Amino acid sequence: MSTFKVKVLYDFQGEPGTAEMSVYAGETLSVTRTDVGEGWWEGLNPQGQSGLFPEAYVERIESGPPNIPPPMPPAQSGWGSSTTDNQDDEWDDDWDDDNTYSEIGNSNNSNNKNKVEQSFYANEPNQNFNNQVSQLHRPNYNADNVSLASTNMGDNKGTITKKSLNIFSASVKSGLEGYILGTTKDGGSSISKRIRIYRDSDDILGRWEPLTQPYTVQIASPKKATKMGGLKSFIAYQLTPSFTNIEVSRRYKHFDWLHARLTEKFNLVAIPPLPDKQVSGRYEEMFIEHRRAQLQEFINYMCRHPVLSLCEVWNHFLTCTDEKQWKQGKRNAEKDQLIGASFCLSVDAPEKELMNSLVDVKIEENMRYMEKMDQCIKNLMQTAQDQQKKCENMYKREFSRVGESFFALGSAFEYNQQGMYSKASVDVKNIGTTYLTIAKLYEEQGKIDWQPLFDKLYIYKGITANLPEVLNMQRMAEQKKKDCERNPQVQQMALTDVRRRADVITYTVFAELNHFQQERDQDLKRALKDFLQDQLNFYKNIVTKIEDTLSQFE
Amino acid sequence: MSTFKVKVLYDFQGEPGTAEMSVYAGETLSVTRTDVGEGWWEGLNPQGQSGLFPEAYVERIESGPPNIPPPMPPAQSGWGSSTTDNQDDEWDDDWDDDNTYSEIGNSNNSNNKNKVEQSFYANEPNQNFNNQVSQLHRPNYNADNVSLASTNMGDNKGTITKKSLNIFSASVKSGLEGYILGTTKDGGSSISKRIRIYRDSDDILGRWEPLTQPYTVQIASPKKATKMGGLKSFIAYQLTPSFTNIEVSRRYKHFDWLHARLTEKFNLVAIPPLPDKQVSGRYEEMFIEHRRAQLQEFINYMCRHPVLSLCEVWNHFLTCTDEKQWKQGKRNAEKDQLIGASFCLSVDAPEKELMNSLVDVKIEENMRYMEKMDQCIKNLMQTAQDQQKKCENMYKREFSRVGESFFALGSAFEYNQQGMYSKASVDVKNIGTTYLTIAKLYEEQGKIDWQPLFDKLYIYKGITANLPEVLNMQRMAEQKKKDCERNPQVQQMALTDVRRRADVITYTVFAELNHFQQERDQDLKRALKDFLQDQLNFYKNIVTKIEDTLSQFE
Structure with a gap:
């Protein structure tokens, strides 16, 4: 094809050591190949360098096809579609x-x-x-x-x-x-597993039957793999469920597909969020390790959830190692009919009829609670992110400067020593070194305490954002029930069933709320405690460094 | 006089509880009285409030007298001048x-x-x-x-x-x-006290005879006094020398006069600097207490110095309690003829003739040393001032924000508790309170460690700025000696005396350098150690706070 020009719409950082080329918004590129495949084009940058760049990041300058959408629009599921054209590869990571x-x-x-x-x-x-x-x-x-x-x-x-x-x-x-x-x-056949809601004297509204066989899934440090003769590389995460002990390899796109299935299937259960898609620095080791930690948080929430941890698509995701079976499982999951509210068909709720007045109050109360939690979690996330950045930049810089100032003074002490040893100089330089060490501690600290806290809160932000819609399902069920009650054509017998089904919805909603509350008081609280412990260790470390320096002072 | 308008050139913070009024740069004031005296005018601010403000801070808007200089120009000594006009009161504090x-x-x-x-x-x-x-x-x-x-x-x-x-x-x-x-x-009669320079085997060039009767002077928390029927108030510092145990009252202007006398008398001894004059916040308790600490540093250096601590004007300053005697002592000090290089007439230096080559190398070496020290001390002072401000503002703000974020989350935990006690909520709120406490610790910390370090360094900055001129005196003496040696009219006998006197200058210069070195290795080093100890206590305090919070976690 003939060469044409494109304008770069978004910065793209090419992965060093590959055929990729970094391009920057506003640059004009000459396209030399569009048949590279997988959404990549080849071209020359203004400096005359040749390399690959994502087609979705550029816009044709001459009259050509209509503008290509930005790289991360409200995404479109890519399941079943293939990548033979340049238009549909933004859906995925x-x-x-x-x-x-x-x-x-x-x-x-x-x-x-x-x-x-x-x-x-x-x-x-x-x-x-x-x-x-x-x-x-x-x-x-x-x-x-x-x-x-x-x-x-x-x-x-x-x-x-x-x-x-x-x-x-x-x-x-x-x-x-x-x-x-x-x-x-x-x-x-869809209902292979029934879900029970228990109700003790303590629980007014019940809770999920606890897991009889809890398990964990470890996600190992991901590997970078290549395909198409090294032209493209990708990250594969290794997952090992404790109940099989067999490692499976999953890419982010598989998580993404799983998440879409879960969201489709459950609207009475809050699905934990996947980590955000991120473009820049995607092959940096730190980024990859961080994403692993984020996916581990997602997995941990899934494993602890009495409903989610038992569902079929999740089981398929955790265990399938055969490509044919994988595809069959995918098709089955996508054909699953027991989705949305009909999930309640598989729920065994307590028989006791519920009192509308009590339920309404609790729903209202939890609506306000979720709103407040969501707001406070976002606020603490912002703080955590901010503090992490400040550890890596501001605090590190401040302590470096303190260290450098002391070290320079200690060095100046030597100026009239004619090369002779000066204890005073050594002592003052030691103060400098101590603060330089503390600066390094700060630089590393953000990843030790603030980042894991952020990742934990990220999961809860997703949950508190989803729970109001779960709560709303109860309101809608209640409304539907009232509509039926007002409808003279609905018979008494049918009405009893309608009321029962509305109660099952309510029981389900409260079981899910109860689970959230339990997670908050155990998992989230433990994360906060871990954070505090890490902060304690950090400050103890500073104390030790200063103590050591002081002990060397005459 | 008729009312006229003035524009405020500099912010001025009026002392609360007095007739003073805060005015802000750019405001227009209506002047109602110019005969208040002592540089004060009375006027109305844009809000219609009436009060006193310093005339030097404003500029007449209509055609009037020429612009008044800014409040702190290169100062003019006010000794002997009186304050009957509005133009000459900037000399003093x-x-x-x-x-x-x-x-x-x-x-x-x-x-x-x-x-x-x-x-x-x-x-x-x-x-x-x-x-x-x-x-x-x-x-x-x-x-x-x-x-x-x-x-x-x-x-x-x-x-x-x-x-x-x-x-x-x-x-x-x-x-x-x-x-x-x-x-x-x-x-x-001027030479009532002779100064000896010792020379051990260790000291190549000698050092001041150590003080036989060391003493200290305590400067107590200053009192605010008033005069002119309460219209003006001033700060009086109470000094108590250990050798008299009699309290004397001194204002900043007395220190200023003393400093001028010392600077005039000694050019072979480095005089420690007085704290800078400062305008804003002058009656704030913190400012006054800080100035006390700064003056204590000045006093301490004076007391430790083998020459300065014994000089008459200093003794007069420390002991005089009678106004008439004070005035007489002032006059005597101002008539002192044993000033500048003639101070050496009172110095008993070692007899040994000095080798030019050795001396020249050492002078050069110390010149470079002073330059480096001066630079590094200024740098560390900048850091200290910066960190102190950051403790009071930035770090405090950061930790407050962290505390608030946790506290808010803990409070959100209560939203579905219907007023019931929640341990989780208490625990999370405790994290918040802990960080708010740490924020408070930071706010106070800068005054505990960085500020005293700054004040100590301020003294040494003054010394390292003065010592090159002391060193230069030696160079000038050497030059003068060479001039005499080259001059055929100078007789051999006179030349011997010239050489001896040049050596006395050199011995004096090195005794002073030696004193500086000793101060650096003892006083300055101790201050650095104290700083480190205060930092240690601070971080230990943080550790304790976090530990307490953790121990309350379930």
């Missing part, structure tokens, strides 16, 4: 742009896959496409699960955000209407 | 503007004094005026001490700064020429 390439079995036949899955591409509607789920909190919708009796079918093909609290449309889309009215049927 | 008023005997007859001393005012030359000494490092000049044989009389009425190293004019003005040539005679 930036280094995971080759989503047809499976690393499950470590086969290297991505080129074949590209051909096979070509028909799934872009706007051709097909079965898989319907199952695409936004990575954002898009409410669950599966046409099969919605009662055809509903009068609100008109807009259920539109994209709505989870923030939309229009009760009527939302109650349909969430599968709530179908469930409350009893029109949703379980998919038979 | 801003609250010491009434320098005719003696607080020595606490008499309250300032109005009479004003009249008596009126003729001394301003530019009328008189005997006292000649004795005025700049508060800046103005080199000593006393016409009586200069050999009339000198050919360099032409410019000795001009103002020269101490930085002027023109050897010929400086050697005359410093009294060096007269001393080396033997034309300066001691004033007889």
Whole structure:
């Protein structure tokens, strides 16, 4: 193809040692190849250097195709689509742009896959496409699960955000209407596992049955792998569940796919968030190690959750090592019909009928609680992030300066010593060295205490952001129940069922709230305690350094 | 007089509880009285409030008298001048503007004094005026001490700064020429005390005879006194020398006068600096207490110095309690003829003739050393001042923010507790309280460690700035000696005396250098050690706070 020019829209840092080239917003590049594949183009920068850059980061200068969207728009699920064109590779993590390439079995036949899955591409509607789920909190919708009796079918093909609290449309889309009215049927085999809600004398509203076989999953330091003859590299994380002890290899895009499934399936359970996608410094060791820690937090929350930790798609994600089985499991998960409110079909809730007045108060109270928690968690996250940066920059700089000032004075002490040993000089220089050491401690400290605290809070921020929508499911169920009660055509018998199902929703919502409360008081509190312990160690370390220096003083 | 308007040039903080009014740069004031006296005017601020403000801080808006100089120009000695006008009260500390008023005997007859001393005012030359000494490092000049044989009389009425190293004019003005040539005679009774220079096997060049009766002087927390019926108030410091145990009352202006006398008398001994004059916040308790600490540092250095601690003007300053005697002592000090290089007439130096080559190397070496020390001390002072400010502002703010973030999260924990006790909430709020306490510790810390370090370094900065001029005296003496050696008219006998006197200068210079070195290794080093100890205590305190909080965690 003939050469054309493009303008760089966003900074991109090429990975050193690869064919990638760093490009900067505003630069004009001459494109020399567009058939590199996987969203990469080859071109010359203004300095005449040649290299690869992401097509999505540039805009054609001559009249050409319409503007390409920015690299991270509200993402579009890439499941089932392939990467044969330059338009659809932003959905995934930036280094995971080759989503047809499976690393499950470590086969290297991505080129074949590209051909096979070509028909799934872009706007051709097909079965898989319907199952695409936004990575954002898009409410669950599966046409099969919605009662055809509903009068609100008109807009259920539109994209709505989870923030939309229009009760009527939302109650349909969430599968709530179908469930409350009893029109949703379980998919038979789908309910392999029933979830129980317990209710002690202490719990007014019940809690999830605790896990009988708790397990953990370790995510090991990730490996950098390459494909396409070294042209592209990616990061693979090694996960080892304690119940199998078999390592599985997963990329960020697999987590992303899992997260989309979980969000689709559960709207009565808050799903912990995945770490944000991040572009810059993606191959830096620190970034990779940090993402590992973030994914570990996600995994830990999943493992501790009595519902999530037992669900099939999660189990598939943790255990599958065979590429064929992986694909089959993916298809099964995407066809799962027991999603949204119909999840309650698998819930065994206490029989006791609930009192509306008590429940309403508690829902209101928890709404305010979540709002407050969300706000305070965000605030502490901001502080943590800020302090981490300040450890690495400001505090380090301040203590370095203190150290340098003392050290220089100690050195000046030697100026009239004619090279002779001066204890005073050594002592003063030692003060300098001590503060330089403390500066180093500060530099490292942010990653030791503030960053893990931030990562923990990040999970809870996601949960407190999701729980209001869980709470809202209860309100919608209540509303639907009242609608039925006011409807003279609904028979008494049917009404009893409706009330029971609304109660199951309420029990489910409170079991989930109870779990959050338990996590807060155990997991979050332990993280805060760990933080404090790390801070203690840090200041003790400073004390030791100063003590050592003082003890050497005459 | 009729009202006129003025523009405020500098911020001024009025002392609360007095007639003073805070005014801010850029404001327009309506002046209602200019006859308040002592440089104060009365006026209305833009809010219509009435109060006193310093005339020197404002500028007349209408065509009026020429602009008044800023409040702290290179100061002009106020000795002997009175304050009957608004133009000449900047010489002294801003609250010491009434320098005719003696607080020595606490008499309250300032109005009479004003009249008596009126003729001394301003530019009328008189005997006292000649004795005025700049508060800046103005080199000593006393016409009586200069050999009339000198050919360099032409410019000795001009103002020269101490930085002027023109050897010929400086050697005359410093009294060096007269001393080396033997034309300066001691004033007889002036040499009541001889100063010895010792020389051990260790000391190549000798050191001051150590003090046989060391003493200390305590400066107590200053009192605020008033005069002129409460219109003006001033600060009096109470000094108690250990050898009399009798308290004397001194104002800053008395220190200032003393410093001028010392600077005039000694150019072979480095005089420690007085604290800088400072305008803002002058009546704040913290400022007053800090100035006390600074003056204590000045006093301590004086007391430790084998020459300065014994000199008459210092003794007079420390002991005089009678106003008449005070005035007599002042006059005597101002007439002292044994000043500048002629101080060496009172020095008993070792007999051994010095080797030029060795001395020259050592002088060069110490010149470089002083330059380096001066630079490094200034640098560390800057750091100390910076850190002190950061303790009070930045670090305090950072830790407060951390504390607030945790505390808010702990409070949010209570939102679904319906007023019930929550241990988790208490624990998390405790983290918040801990960091708020640490923020408070930081706020106070700067005054505990950085400020005293700064004050100590301030003394040494003054010394290292003065010592090069002391060193230069040796160079000038050497030059003068060489001039004599080259001059065929100088007889061998006279030459022997010239060489001896040049050696005495050299011995004196090295005794002073030796004293500095000793101070550095003892006093300064102890201050650095104290600083480190205070820092240790601070971090230990933080450790204890965090430990306490952790121990309360479940």
